Amino acid sequence: MEEIYNGLYQVQEELAEIEKETMVAAVCNQSGKVQFIVQLMHNKEGQFAAFFHKTVREYQHRIKAEDTIVAIAETEEDLAEIEGLRKGIQILFVPLDFIPKSQKETLRNLGITRKRKKLYPLILSLNDSKLLSRNIKGAEVTFCKKVVDWLTQEGNLALLAATTKPTENNTLSKITYHTKKKESVYEQGDILQFEEELTYEEFIGYKGEKPHLYVPELTLYRAKKGIQLSTSESFEIRLMLSPTHFYGKDEKDGPQYILIIAFGMEIALIEPMDTLDPKFIQNTLIEFYKDVPMTPKKWMTKGVFAPFLKDYLDPVMEFFKTPFEISSEDSVIDTYTFDHFFHLITSDDPYYDFDDYDDYEDLEDFDLSEELREFRDFHEEAKRAPFVEKELEEFQNAMIAAVKFLAKNSKATTNELKKHLKENEVRKEMIAAVFQELDDLGYSFPNLT
Template structure:
């Protein structure tokens, strides 16, 4: 690593002599094969960032993700998730306090921190599928050395600075490099044209067939028949990278994605997924309908996986005759952090809304959090059935009293009344369903 750090400082210092603050090119061999793609950004104050890519596909992944960040990211979790789809090596010079412990120890062992520099190189890989340990692997260390060897050879930074930004889509300035002679050549107009654009499916990592209807239509019609009433609300279904990418144990075999279904007030279903599986997604929606036999006025989704999720569920939604759109509206899911979502997928009770977790962020390790959770889960289970029944009975009594005191009552009025009494959404649904069956509240009274 010492060669890498020394090379980065050498490049940082040399760049202050160039006015051009953004440089990018594909460095190819004589046959035109890409050896690496390098992108540098700097200013006169010594701020410096770089991206190294082994292939065109890696570069396209990162560019596509950054375009999505600009278009889609509205929360910190959105930003993290889309960044999780980038590829390559990222280097940025930052104050020492922003360097993670593992890299800080390396800097100290090499004596770099003793030089008391204002900024230090933060180096991390974007290629780790779990994104929890971003330190470079051995192969990536060797790759960085290869790129920095080229950048520090005399004349190559000046050559990189002389390249013209390509105006053509899917193309980069091309520098031809002969490693034996250590000779680099660039002529104005030399362009590497990408053969094909990165597809959306490749960007999100889906390698299967085009989604179709996997569930037998008879099963769908049975589920549809079992839906007892419709509510004039919007429910959301969203596909996301698993929070285990950003929080929790560094397990390579953990779930890669999660599927979340929410009512208009809370998360109703959360399912870990180990691969992008359209059939699993369709069955998860049917499982929701079996557990909650009501349907919303419309379904929405959002996020970087939204087009894929919509394509997976459109065949089901067509049979249910429910509008399903991609939305930019704020949602219930945006209220949850990665830590809270991680708790939900590791908890035995996904409906547990973090009661007693006021000091959630004060836990020093996942082991402490699990011990706390297991203790409270054990205490909660002993009385969970009794408390649920008590709340349901109380909600029914309040609803009947409210109906008796009003000549007419609408679905929304009753729902708002029960919400004001802090009744859980699932119990509100159960009460309304029971009243409809008893003839006290008509399904179309809403």
């Protein structure tokens, strides 16, 4: 590591004499095979960033991620999630306070911190599927040394600065390195033509089959038959990288994901996923319909995984005749941070012991999503108490009838609701329980007679 750090400082010093602030090229052997791709960015204040890539695919991966950030990132969570899909090695010169403890210890052991530098190299592996520890290791150390050795060879930085940016898509300037002579050659116009375009599926890391319906039709018909209410609300569904990439001590290999459903002002469902599993996603939506037997005006999604999610949920959405779109509308899910998500998937009592959720409990108007949360919680209690199952089922049906009536008659009086429930053969005791529940939820009638 000492050779890498010292070489990076040498590159930083030499860049001060070069006016060109951004340069990138593919360094190939005499047969045209890519040895590495290097990109440098610097300014006169000594700020310096570099990216090292082993292959064209790695480079394409990072560029696509950065283009996606510009196109769709709206929150810090969007930014972190898309950055988590990059590949390669990233190096930044930053103040010592920004260096993680593990790398700071290495710098101290090598005596580099005693030199009182203003900025120190922060070296990150973007290839680590878990973003909790991103130090380079093993073959990555050898690779970094190879690139730094080339950069510090006499004349190579000037050669890199002399390359021109190709005007064609999927191309890079090409420098040919003669390994035996240890000489690099660049002739104006030398370019490397990329392989085929990086596909969206490869970018997000999906290698499975094309979308189709995984849920048996009988299961779909049963779920559809159980739908008891339609609402004018829109529901959100989102597929994201799991916050375990950014918090916690989960040591599982490979990326992990979360599937989130939200409506109103709350997260209604959050399911951790170890892989991009379309079958699991479709079945999760069906289970949601069983627990919350209502259909929204439309479903919405957004984010870097939105095209994937839409492709694999469209067969289910078509069966339920519900529009499903990738939306640019404001998102309830965007109001939650990775801290919120981490809490929701790790807490034993996620809805009631997180202080920040108090912000969502003081809503002035009656919120259908709040009622559904209470309905869902009540339903869960019923599962744990089978001896009162019949009475609970009666109460649930009464609540559904009340909510359905109020959704269509927002200015209904208490007497009108009572009359509607009696017409639906709801017992007097259950009508009282329904009104008590509505009162607890903060629903106010225009006429209290």
